Amino acid sequence: MSRAEQRDATRQRIVDAAVTAFAEQGFQASSTRDIAARAGVTQGLVTYHFDSKDALWRAAATQIFGQLVGTLPERPRRASKAERHAAARAEIRAYVHFAAAHPEVFHFMVDAGRHDDDRMRWLVETCLEPRFSEITAEGGIGSVASNRALAPHAYYALLGAGSLIFAVAPECRVLTGADPTASAAVERHADFMAQLFVPD
Amino acid sequence: MSRAEQRDATRQRIVDAAVTAFAEQGFQASSTRDIAARAGVTQGLVTYHFDSKDALWRAAATQIFGQLVGTLPERPRRASKAERHAAARAEIRAYVHFAAAHPEVFHFMVDAGRHDDDRMRWLVETCLEPRFSEITAEGGIGSVASNRALAPHAYYALLGAGSLIFAVAPECRVLTGADPTASAAVERHADFMAQLFVPD
DNA sequence: CGGTTCCCTTGTCAAGTGACCAGTAGAGTG
DNA sequence: CACTCTACTGGTCACTTGACAAGGGAACCG
Numbered sequence: 001m002s003r004a005e006q007r008d009a010t011r012q013r014i015v016d017a018a019v020t021a022f023a024e025q026g027f028q029a030s031s032t033r034d035i036a037a038r039a040g041v042t043q044g045l046v047t048y049h050f051d052s053k054d055a056l057w058r059a060a061a062t063q064i065f066g067q068l069v070g071t072l073p074e075r076p077r078r079a080s081k082a083e084r085h086a087a088a089r090a091e092i093r094a095y096v097h098f099a100a101a102h103p104e105v106f107h108f109m110v111d112a113g114r115h116d117d118d119r120m121r122w123l124v125e126t127c128l129e130p131r132f133s134e135i136t137a138e139g140g141i142g143s144v145a146s147n148r149a150l151a152p153h154a155y156y157a158l159l160g161a162g163s164l165i166f167a168v169a170p171e172c173r174v175l176t177g178a179d180p181t182a183s184a185a186v187e188r189h190a191d192f193m194a195q196l197f198v199p200d
Numbered sequence: 201m202s203r204a205e206q207r208d209a210t211r212q213r214i215v216d217a218a219v220t221a222f223a224e225q226g227f228q229a230s231s232t233r234d235i236a237a238r239a240g241v242t243q244g245l246v247t248y249h250f251d252s253k254d255a256l257w258r259a260a261a262t263q264i265f266g267q268l269v270g271t272l273p274e275r276p277r278r279a280s281k282a283e284r285h286a287a288a289r290a291e292i293r294a295y296v297h298f299a300a301a302h303p304e305v306f307h308f309m310v311d312a313g314r315h316d317d318d319r320m321r322w323l324v325e326t327c328l329e330p331r332f333s334e335i336t337a338e339g340g341i342g343s344v345a346s347n348r349a350l351a352p353h354a355y356y357a358l359l360g361a362g363s364l365i366f367a368v369a370p371e372c373r374v375l376t377g378a379d380p381t382a383s384a385a386v387e388r389h390a391d392f393m394a395q396l397f398v399p400d
Numbered sequence: 401c402g403g404t405t406c407c408c409t410t411g412t413c414a415a416g417t418g419a420c421c422a423g424t425a426g427a428g429t430g
Numbered sequence: 431c432a433c434t435c436t437a438c439t440g441g442t443c444a445c446t447t448g449a450c451a452a453g454g455g456a457a458c459c460g
Contacts, residue, residue: 003427007437024314029228032418042439047419049437103314110310113368114224114303124374132375152376153392156365164360165353168313174324175332176352192353196396203457207407232448242409247449249407405458416447424439430432 011049013039018060023104026111027057027119058122061112064104065127071098075134089194092158096190099163100181106163154197162193211249213239218260223304226311227257227319258322261312264304265327271298275334289394292358296390299363300381306363354397362393 001009017038021030032053036043050056072094076087099106112123135158136151165172165180172180179185201209217238221230232253236243250256272294276287299306312323335358336351365372365380372380379385 003435003437006427010437026226026229026311029226031416033416043418044420044440045438051419053418107310107314109371110307110364110368111226113371114307116370116374120371121374124371128371128375149388150392152372152378152380153365153389156368156372156380157361157389157392157396160360160362160364161357162360164310164364165356168310168356170316171309171313171320171324171328172352172356174316174321175328178352180352180356188349189353189357192350192357196357199399203405203407206457210407231446233446243448244410244450245408251449253448401460403459405456407454407456409452409454411451411453413450414447417445418443420443421441422439423441425437427434427436429434 007049010039010041010045014041014046014049014056015059015063018056019064019104022057022060022111023064023107026107027053032056054119057119058126061108061123061127064102064108065131067102068098068105069131085198089198092162092194092197093190095158096162096193097186100166100186100189103163103166103169106159106167109159110167158193158197161196162189165189207249210239210241210245214241214246214249214256215259215263218256219264219304222257222260222311223264223307226307227253232256254319257319258326261308261323261327264302264308265331267302268298268305269331285398289398292362292394292397293390295358296362296393297386300366300386300389303363303366303369306359306367309359310367358393358397361396362389365389 014035017035018030021035021038024030032046033043035056036046039046046056050059073087073090075091076083079087108123109128112120114120132155135155169180172178180189214235217235218230221235221238224230232246233243235256236246239246246256247253250259273287273290275291276283279287308323309328312320314320332355335355369380372378380389
């Protein structure tokens with residue numbers, strides 16, 4: 001393997017480990033040593049590739065939110081009402097499937113979103129702002145909101161309702177006895193969410 | 201003040217500080233020294249009254265979930281369909297108002313629910329199990345779920361949709377420019393949630 | 401009123417924490 | 431084949447962490 005490839009592969013392993021660690025334990029509670037151990041490298045290497053824990057967190061957030069954006073389906077322009085409803089349902093279902101496979105994105109949002117600090121502002125500007133504008137735009141899922149003032153409420157309700165069951169999967173298993181990440185359960189949640197937000 | 205009163209008052213100050221700290225930063229990232237400082241006492245006193253950080257966390261969880269249970273309205277028995285719908289809407293609205301005033305309960309749940317450890321199991325057995333059984337019981341909010349298998353999905357969708365906007369209030373302010381905890385916004389969210397889960 | 405109890409403070413401990421730095425080995429380059 | 435560059439290692443730094451222990455001092459009780 002060439003040096004550049006080696007470098008990129010190592011960085012990728014560290015970022016992957018960081019995504020998992022930050023999602024599981026939050027920013028503060030995750031240690032660079034733990035992340036290094038998950039990635040199979042030494043702690044010094046983490047601060048070598050990513051100057052600070054903060055920068056590593058931004059790299060991890062960029063990766064997980066990038067995956068989210070790449071997963072969501074295109075939204076048709078100038079469609080009929082029925083088409084817009086179908087598109088909204090498809091987008092909701094796609095988000096539910098992503099949240100089931102990657103609850104990390106929810107944890108990053110909740111972990112950063114509760115503090116008024118630099119990390120939160122960076123997340124909003126870099127990762128959230130574009131999605132929010134798109135989701136609450138006319139003609140999209142935002143159409144569930146009968147008027148403009150309800151857009152933020154629909155946005156947060158959608159994310160919360162679609163993500164929580166997967167974000168607390170271990171708790172859900174103990175509480176309900178069933179695994180929410182099982183494919184049948186994910187499908188059921190997607191059905192439920194689509195029907196809830198875009199009823200017939 | 202008598203010694204017993206003094207003791208109880210001090211313990212209460214510590215628990216209140218712990219609720220805030222654990223909700224803001226999670227269990228791991230909260231330090232007993234920070235909690236002590238918030239409560240205006242020394243760190244040693246925290247481990248004196250509550251033997252361990254874990255025990256303090258349980259005391260904090262007991263308090264915040266106790267407040268939640270005490271807030272929700274009674275549910276009428278043997279009611280008509282219209283009455284059940286009205287009761288479900290009232291319960292949803294009550295929960296939204298509580299989540300706005302006390303987002304801590306959501307943070308405790310998410311913080312503990314993502315790990316399969318003792319704290320999670322304790323929270324499920326002590327605080328969550330009773331609420332879950334009641335919510336998903338026949339005739340309550342569970343009636344939004346057309347069949348029994350959807351009950352867990354309705355439960356988590358309800359909690360997530362009702363809580364998230366308040367749990368990430370700082371983020372919401374930056375993202376939308378509006379404060380979700382303003383009374384008008386809380387009312388709007390309650391309206392939206394009631395209409396979403398119990399449509400006309 | 402004298403002795404006991406028990407809140408509470410202060411100080412200490414080992415086990416982490418993120419950042420930094422000198423040194424190394426091996427791929428890339430002339 | 432030298433030589434440089436750089437990904438990477440191991441060790442160290444000041445600092446924070448939860449728990450503990452010894453002691454003080456005021457409320458309590460006989």
